[in-house]
Amino acid sequence: MNGAKLPGRAQVVIIGGGVAGCSTAYHLAGLGLKDVVLLEKNELTSGSTWHAAGMVGQLRASANITRLLRYSVELYEGLESQTGMATGWRANGSLRLCCTPDRRIEIERQAASARSFGLEAEFLGPADIARLCPVMSVDGIDSALYVPSDGNVNPSDLTQALARGARQGGVQIVQNVAATGIRSRNGEVTGVEFASGLIECESVAICAGLWSREIARLAGASIPLMPSFHQYMVTEPIDGIEPDMPGVRDPDHLSYFREEVGGLAAGGYEFNPLPYNAVPQANDPPYRLFPEETEHFSQFMPGMIERFPQLETVGIKRWFTALESFTEDTHFIMGEVPEVRGLYTATGFNGMGIAAGGGAGMALAHWIAERQAPYDLWSVDIRRFSTLYRSDRSLKKRVVEGQGRHYAMHWPHHESDAGRPLRRSALYDRLKDAGACFGSKSGWERANWFAPPGVTPIDHHTFGRANWHDHVAAEHTACREVAALFDQSSFVKLLVSGGDAESVLQRLCAADVAVTPGRVVYTQMLNDSGGIECDLTVARLSASEYYLVSGTAMAVHDSQHVRRNMTASDNVALVDVTSAYGVLGLMGPRSRSILQTLAEDDLARDAFPHRTVREVMVAGAPVRVMRLSFVGELGFELHVPTEYMLTVFDALQSEGREQGLVNAGYRAIDALRLEKQFCSWGAEIGPDDTPLEAGLSFAVSFGKADFIGREALVNLQEKPLGKRLASFTVEGDTPLLGGETIYRDDQVCGWITSGGYGHTIGQPLGLGYVRNAAGVDNDFLLAGRYALDVAGTRLPAQISLGALYDRAGDRMRA
Numbered sequence: 001m002n003g004a005k006l007p008g009r010a011q012v013v014i015i016g017g018g019v020a021g022c023s024t025a026y027h028l029a030g031l032g033l034k035d036v037v038l039l040e041k042n043e044l045t046s047g048s049t050w051h052a053a054g055m056v057g058q059l060r061a062s063a064n065i066t067r068l069l070r071y072s073v074e075l076y077e078g079l080e081s082q083t084g085m086a087t088g089w090r091a092n093g094s095l096r097l098c099c100t101p102d103r104r105i106e107i108e109r110q111a112a113s114a115r116s117f118g119l120e121a122e123f124l125g126p127a128d129i130a131r132l133c134p135v136m137s138v139d140g141i142d143s144a145l146y147v148p149s150d151g152n153v154n155p156s157d158l159t160q161a162l163a164r165g166a167r168q169g170g171v172q173i174v175q176n177v178a179a180t181g182i183r184s185r186n187g188e189v190t191g192v193e194f195a196s197g198l199i200e201c202e203s204v205a206i207c208a209g210l211w212s213r214e215i216a217r218l219a220g221a222s223i224p225l226m227p228s229f230h231q232y233m234v235t236e237p238i239d240g241i242e243p244d245m246p247g248v249r250d251p252d253h254l255s256y257f258r259e260e261v262g263g264l265a266a267g268g269y270e271f272n273p274l275p276y277n278a279v280p281q282a283n284d285p286p287y288r289l290f291p292e293e294t295e296h297f298s299q300f301m302p303g304m305i306e307r308f309p310q311l312e313t314v315g316i317k318r319w320f321t322a323l324e325s326f327t328e329d330t331h332f333i334m335g336e337v338p339e340v341r342g343l344y345t346a347t348g349f350n351g352m353g354i355a356a357g358g359g360a361g362m363a364l365a366h367w368i369a370e371r372q373a374p375y376d377l378w379s380v381d382i383r384r385f386s387t388l389y390r391s392d393r394s395l396k397k398r399v400v401e402g403q404g405r406h407y408a409m410h411w412p413h414h415e416s417d418a419g420r421p422l423r424r425s426a427l428y429d430r431l432k433d434a435g436a437c438f439g440s441k442s443g444w445e446r447a448n449w450f451a452p453p454g455v456t457p458i459d460h461h462t463f464g465r466a467n468w469h470d471h472v473a474a475e476h477t478a479c480r481e482v483a484a485l486f487d488q489s490s491f492v493k494l495l496v497s498g499g500d501a502e503s504v505l506q507r508l509c510a511a512d513v514a515v516t517p518g519r520v521v522y523t524q525m526l527n528d529s530g531g532i533e534c535d536l537t538v539a540r541l542s543a544s545e546y547y548l549v550s551g552t553a554m555a556v557h558d559s560q561h562v563r564r565n566m567t568a569s570d571n572v573a574l575v576d577v578t579s580a581y582g583v584l585g586l587m588g589p590r591s592r593s594i595l596q597t598l599a600e601d602d603l604a605r606d607a608f609p610h611r612t613v614r615e616v617m618v619a620g621a622p623v624r625v626m627r628l629s630f631v632g633e634l635g636f637e638l639h640v641p642t643e644y645m646l647t648v649f650d651a652l653q654s655e656g657r658e659q660g661l662v663n664a665g666y667r668a669i670d671a672l673r674l675e676k677q678f679c680s681w682g683a684e685i686g687p688d689d690t691p692l693e694a695g696l697s698f699a700v701s702f703g704k705a706d707f708i709g710r711e712a713l714v715n716l717q718e719k720p721l722g723k724r725l726a727s728f729t730v731e732g733d734t735p736l737l738g739g740e741t742i743y744r745d746d747q748v749c750g751w752i753t754s755g756g757y758g759h760t761i762g763q764p765l766g767l768g769y770v771r772n773a774a775g776v777d778n779d780f781l782l783a784g785r786y787a788l789d790v791a792g793t794r795l796p797a798q799i800s801l802g803a804l805y806d807r808a809g810d811r812m813r814a
């Protein structure tokens with residue numbers, strides 16, 4: 001169809017006719033939305049899709065992203081028979097090779113995750129690998145992970161089949177018409193402009209690949225991706241290469257291979273990728289390839305020849321040197337952009353858009369039709385990015401580094417380097433001088449641990465006991481026995497104020513927040529299914545003012561969640577005041593006596609009880625002090641106006657030193673909270689987890705007036721729970737890392753959501769859900785015999801239903 005026949009109105013307009021756009025169109029049609037238009041500025045597939053190598057792998061570190069990729073495979077298997085159009089789908093399986101002991105551990109861990117997520121995956125030795133791929137040299141290969149259901153597809157044919165399915169479902173696909181503008185009113189999408197007109201619509205999906213960032217800018221929004229080059233070659237036929245050869249990924253040699261017309265398609269992900277130093281333009285040529293960068297590519301050749309010696313002599317038939325969009329954290333981007341209601345995206349696929357396209361289109365279609373994700377997709381949700389990635393300068397540095405890590409070892413506790421330091425708390429230099437080893441989150445520099453004098457504050461990567469283990473142990477122990485000071489300035493702080501602040505927050509929060517001013521409430525905000533959208537502390541400052549505190553990464557997500565649930569008639573305002581306050585967590589049994597030396601208020605237990613908030617003069621500064629604890633000890637959270645931070649910090653250091661106060665970092669926080677079974681949003685809790693399952697029922701006030709998610713929780717209370725969170729310990733001294741498979745009576749029943757080492761209990765520990773479709777209660781949990789798969793070895797594990805440390809919480813309330 002050409003532009004002249006375009007309708008003036010549609011329910012949804014999709015921009016972009018690559019795999020993502022066509023899959024979204026196909027799935028919107030499947031959901032029964034008929035009034036859908038897809039605009040493609042050239043021809044379908046003419047962006048990045050047509051030149052993809054077509055490898056479809058499913059294994060990812062997140063259960064739900066693996067689930068999404070598995071959906072792609074299921075879809076591709078049946079698409080040809082459904083649409084009558086060939087897709088070239090072949091389930092040849094895939095091999096991920098391990099050539100070093102560390103790689104083997106990394107991939108053993110991935111295999112364990114695959115099994116926990118329900119994906120069939122098998123670890124093979126060289127003889128079995130050679131049987132599956134006889135033409136490949138197994139020299140230097142220790143082992144490989146074999147995923148039999150992975151495969152290959154022809155990307156263009158797949159996309160055309162999706163488009164045909166979409167058309168059959170009533171979608172109008174219009175080629176050679178570019179979207180030139182996005183209209184919005186009062187922060188909501190109203191239409192899409194093209195050269196000769198406008199389509200008014202309720203929702204827009206930007207599926208425009210590497211052009212997506214520029215298109216979002218037309219609407220005043222930011223999609224943080226950057227185009228970068230990726231290349232592969234296709235060889236002349238090679239003896240012994242058969243069409244059923246499994247796809248091969250050889251990360252230790254940075255390369256991948258698949259069969260292509262009797263030869264090999266062979267490409268690689270280098271440590272030093274080539275960014276695209278130009279801005280994508282609407283009139284970029286379709287089907288664009290760039291001259292091959294053979295010199296750059298030559299870095300792969302020794303490793304490729306080691307694997308397939310035939311490559312030394314075989315001719316190269318064709319080069320594909322082309323652009324793809326990449327993101328700073330190597331995950332793709334989906335969801336509703338926070339700046340404009342009704343503006344959605346699925347883009348930034350980091351070299352895996354063909355594999356992800358089916359599932360991403362399905363998920364985005366649900367997101368559009370139901371105005372929420374079909375399940376927890378936080379790791380690809382656009383709201384994970386903080387506003388700093390509006391900056392091309394910041395983004396570019398991070399994206400190049402991220403792309404360069406595609407086949408690098410995925411070490412636990414890895415921190416990116418590029419573009420740092422960027423966001424620094426007022427204490428940055430003080431902490432640096434004190435030996436802080438910093439990590440970065442949402443652009444913030446945060447102290448992970450402190451190196452004592454004579455120790456260099458650097459992480460050495462390992463899957464075993466880390467070089468910082470003992471230093472974190474010392475911080476952990478100081479917090480339990482004396483006192484520790486944590487710089488938590490990166491906490492997100494939102495001020496919600498106005499005559500309707502109480503009623504809006506009562507509607508949003510599962511806990512009762514209609515408390516007297518001065519009270520602090522720990523609460524979750526739920527979705528309609530009872531899943532946890534936000535996990536935060538709500539301090540009531542006055543009749544009309546609430547101060548909300550949540551995790552560093554949650555600024556965009558949480559403020560958007562609150563805003564989206566305000567109505568036009570609510571007299572309420574939300575302001576992000578994160579930058580106005582630094583935060584000091586003073587935690588430990590001596591925290592009160594240390595703070596009392598500087599505070600001009602009585603801090604005694606009854607004068608300043610647990611879960612209260614006060615404005616207190618501390619070291620001459622006006623400080624908002626909350627009595628609460630995220631580590632399970634007596635503690636105070638000091639919210640200090642930024643300009644007073646150094647004063648308060650210095651005073652605490654000098655007064656606290658005599659009493660044994662130490663600096664401590666985020667690695668200690670994590671270990672401390674695991675012992676207390678305190679949940680972290682994005683790990684233990686998220687939109688798919690209810691407070692009932694997570695052991696957070698105590699924070700739900702069923703007795704108050706209605707709140708979002710209440711009805712779902714009430715219904716769930718009447719049924720057996722399908723999963724329950726518990727703590728697990730194993731013997732030994734190697735910390736758990738998260739992702740380990742949990743076996744109950746030799747059956748997979750879940751995975752560790754956060755792992756670490758409990759320095760007080762003296763054991764590796766982790767949290768995780770035990771799942772059972774027929775229901776999980778205390779008896780079921782306690783009756784099981786548990787084991788954890790730690791990199792291929794099953795270790796017997798002990799379960800604990802509650803916290804492993806101070807279960808009753810007496811120490812916090814001391």
Ligand SMILES: Cc1cc2nc3c(=O)[nH]c(=O)nc-3n(C[C@H](O)[C@H](O)[C@H](O)COP(=O)(O)OP(=O)(O)OC[C@H]3O[C@@H](n4cnc5c(N)ncnc54)[C@H](O)[C@@H]3O)c2cc1C
Pocket residue numbers: 015016017018019020021039040041042043044045046047048049050051052053054055056177178179180207208209210211215229230231232282320321322323324346347348349350351352353354355356
């Ligand atoms: C060399 C190479 C090999 C790859 N191999 C693989 C692989 O083996 N497996 C895998 O999973 N992935 C692979 N990929 C990645 C894959 O190609 C991409 O992730 C995927 O094609 C992205 O699809 P898309 O729909 O998001 O973008 P695109 O295919 O680029 O589609 C976006 C479309 O939007 C259109 N558009 C842009 N602006 C406008 C506008 N204003 N109005 C209307 N239309 C517009 C464009 O013309 C384009 O057709 C590879 C990538 C490269 C570069």
